[in-house]
Amino acid sequence: MHPRHDGACGRTAAQDCDTDRGRIADGDGTLTLSVWDSHADFARGAEGSGDARRRRGRCRGTRDVSGEASRRDVLCGLLVAFSLAPSTALAQTGGGEGSGGPPTIAPDLPGTLAKFPDLDAWIRIAPDGRVTVFTGKVELGTGVKTAMAQLAADELDVAIDRIDLITADTGLTPNEGVTAGSQTLEQSGTAIANAAANVRLLLAEAAATRWGVMATTLFTRDGSVLDGQGKRATYAELAASISLAVRARADVPRKRREARRLIRRPVPRVDLPAKLTGLPSYVHDMRLPGMVHARVLRGPSSGTQLTPDLSALRRQPGVARVVQVGRFAAIVGPREWPLEQALRVANRGRWVRDPSVPALFPMPAGLLDMRRESQVINNRRDDPEARGVQQLSARYDRAYLMHGAIGPSCAVALFAEDRLTVWTHSQGVEPLRQAIAELLAIPADRVRCVHREGAGCYGHNGADDVAGDAALI
Structure with missing residues (x-):
């Protein structure tokens, strides 16, 4: 097109x-x-x-x-x-992800949740029961918006089409550095999944308090907490009784593998329909x-x-x-x-x-004339095994590759x-x-x-x- x-x-x-x-x-x-x-x-x-x-x-x-x-x-x-x-x-670049970012506050929490442990930095529940999820990462065509919506929807037990995902916005989302190095799910995905597990537990505890039962006797399904005896409370009803301005707990378990409905299963990309039909x-x-x-x-x-x-x-x-x-x-x-x-x-x-x-061409002479920094990758000069070993040196050049x-x-x-x-x-x-x-x-x-x-x-x-x-x- x-x-x-x-x-x-x-x-x-x-x-x-x-x-x-x-x-x-x-x-x-x-x-x-x-x-x-x-x-x-x-x-x-x-x-x-x-x-x-x-x-x-x-x-x-x-x-x-x-x-x-x-x-x-x-x-x-x-x-x-x-x-x-x-x-x-x-x-x-892939190597700078998160460089110079905020400090780790809760090292026992996974991913970027360790730097932003408050649950409301990641998840909000609207009065109509829709769930807004925040991530400091961005969609670059790899499908991470869909993956993170899957993670949140699965852990919260809500339909994926009831998830509104807000990607990187310096006025709204956690500072997760840059999206690079194939680390989005490792950093932001784990944070969202664990935050969602914490929120699900808070909703279950709110229902347990309302009904005077133990939270462990309740279960969640399709945006609601149920007791198995006919009682049901929607997340929209429970959201007003909980505060997400609390720190995530590291001891809250995620769903068991066999209980997951969306993770590991193919889900249609949430971003493609608009792109393929000419919508903004x-x-x-x-x-x-x-x-x-x-x-x-x-x-x-x-x-x-x-x-x-x-x-x-x-x-x-x-x-x-x-x-x-x-x-x-x-x-x-x-x-x-x-x-x-x-x-x-x-x-x-x-x-x-x-x-x-400075002129960049011809290369590599143009690059050598520019300011540069050296970085030691591995120094074994003082290692006994390295003494007396013959030292070799070589220079390798490659053609200029344009980022087109x-x-x-x-x-x-x-x-x-x-x-x-x-x-x-x-x-x-x-x-x-x-x-x-x-x-x-x-x-x-x-x-x-x-x-x-x-x-x-x-x-x-x-x-x-x-x-x-x-x-x-």
């Missing part, structure tokens, strides 16, 4: 551009904005070339998925990229009232910058503003396709190589009431939040990063980069 409207043929998807079509700023000067294509396919060796070939995102449609913002909110959605902040780079599923689909779009001017290779005629750019049809912060430049307008056309005009300009930025994402990255940023919210398909919203706060020189508690699914990320894609661009614009 092609992810974009066919802008090259002149179709601009009018249905997606009906918000303040000719309008950029409200009366109080606030701006709503959206930008695309963070990672250009940099042409190696094309430094200084104005005609280097690179892929850029074309006009792509959006769908309504949120009514959270008013017309006077400042929104910025981007598909763009710039160099990754060091703290955010952890999100693109990705951050790219977001559209907020008054939103406008942007494109960032990128060089053909690392360390190049454009020397554009900004006044000529401002005169391009569809360009309402040119945003420039140092060497960073972006164009802003109410519709995507005119910006794409203006961007192509701008790219015909002259690109200048910045000598202060399957689709362009996108982010949406909203600045309102002195706070910045960024919707992103980052693997690590917590380190991204810190990086954006650093970039903008504002306190981290004024930044909220919310995960929305996007293109796959085996290796590095532009999710974090585009979020930074959105925030900066």
